[in-house]
Amino acid sequence: MKAATLAGIGRKIEITEKAKPVIGPDEVLIEETVTGICYRDLLTQQGFFPRAKFPITPGHEITGTVVEVGKDVTEFSIGQRVSSLIYEPCGQCEFCRSGRENLCRSKKTFGELLDGSYAQFIKANKRSLITVPDGVSQEGAAIASCVTGMLYHALVVEGNLTSGKTVLITGAGGGIGSHAVQLAKALGGHVIAETSSQWKAERISALGAEMIVSAAEDFDKSIKKAYPDGVDITLECVGKWTFSKSLRALGNGGRMVVVGNVVPDPVDLPLGLIILKGNSIVGSISSTRSDVSRVLEMEKEGKIKPVIDRKVRLENVEEAYTEIREKKNFGRILLDLTE
Ligand SMILES: [Zn+2]
Ligand SMILES: [Zn+2]
Structure with a gap:
């Protein structure tokens, strides 16, 4: 599969062929066609997150179609559309058990501790996933966790x-x-x-x-x-x-x-x-699965729609970073992950 690699802090992003991820029993493999570029990705490259592991596939704005399911996954099936939280929650702590998984102390963020979304395939734990209803655009599903779901959490849950x-x-x-x-x-x-x-x-x-x-x-x-x-x-x-x-x-x-x-x-x-x-x-930090479900429903009901500047090919990600740094975009720049 085509995928991006960030080898370390301050390095340029390289595009290479990589093997598809191998899923564990409670994970699914997702085929992606689009992902969002986030300011956080630029910060990761600059070394803003000391816990980040390198080399890593950057990106955390995940949506796509399930193409493989682990043996312990009953909640999702092949062919289904999903969005993922930007992190994998532990599922066991007081926050995870009370629906406040955005505060999980042991959460692992995609693109920092787990290989991320700048790739044609990504694996994700079932605890990170939300079903995407029919009628929601790919673009809207890609930004449902980090943008609209995060904002729903901030405006409604906290505000x-x-x-x-x-x-x-x-x-x-x-x-x-x-x-x-x-x-x-x-x-x-x-x-x-x-x-x-x-x-x-x-x-x-x-x-x-x-x-x-x-x-x-x-x-x-x-x-x-x-x-x-x-x-x-x-x-x-x-x-x-x-x-x-x-x-x-x-x-x-x-x-x-x-x-x-x-x-x-x-x-x-x-x-x-x-x-x-x-x-x-x-x-206010990130979003929960409940927030993401809510904004996906709002798009389905026609109440919101993604504000997209444009899509760029994975090979042109660094140029998009420059535009974001210089604030030349209006709305989100997305990465087109198709060949
Ligand atoms: Zn983001
Ligand atoms: Zn937790």
Whole structure:
């Protein structure tokens, strides 16, 4: 099979022929035709995750058709479409047993500890898998765990988003932010979007944002002019550049859900501000199988659809990385894994 290899930190990704993975008793073999490129893949290459093992097949945005099942797998069968979590949960810890497998201490992430999705075939444990309903696109299924499912977890499970609430999304022009705008709108939210790329403003509005602001201005003030009570939820996708203003944009009882640290530097946190307004700041990590099922259903019902910049061949992955680094894409860039 055609597959990518990252030999070590700072190395270029190489495309080679590899043997198909050999499955264990509780694993399935998945044939993939498409996978997502994630900012996390770029960070892995830069050495951001000290636990990553090399050489490794990068990538963790997994979907495809089951072509082989292990002897202990009864939940999935050959020919079925599946999506996978971005990690393999242990299945035994308190978090795994209570449906909060995203917090599993022993989870193993694809593309870091397990060979990942930049390949025509991938093996995955049944504990990672979710059935893809008919009517869901391959593209939507590929990004259901790391993008839309992750955002569902952040907005609904951690952010308590319900219909009618106001939501500020920072970094709204990125692969994550653009989907966040669409998802928050589909869930009934009034969406305010922050982007530093003005050329993306019109497209973000088309996804459902009612107001567009920029990190170059004091956007907390312009938001408070338009929404005097402040926002109910801030989805912080950027980090240091926007944190202080998005905290100030929150209203009483507001919640900031932090998913992004494109700028991982420490931030200023004026304690008085969160005390006086009774604000909460929570981190949100990845998605659970329940989150992924939910967003797959939402796509099936026509409520969301993937925002895809374009597909590139596996051989051109490094060029796509450069575009992502330079923020030239609107929506997700996917890898075409067919010959
Ligand atoms: Zn990802
Ligand atoms: Zn666990």
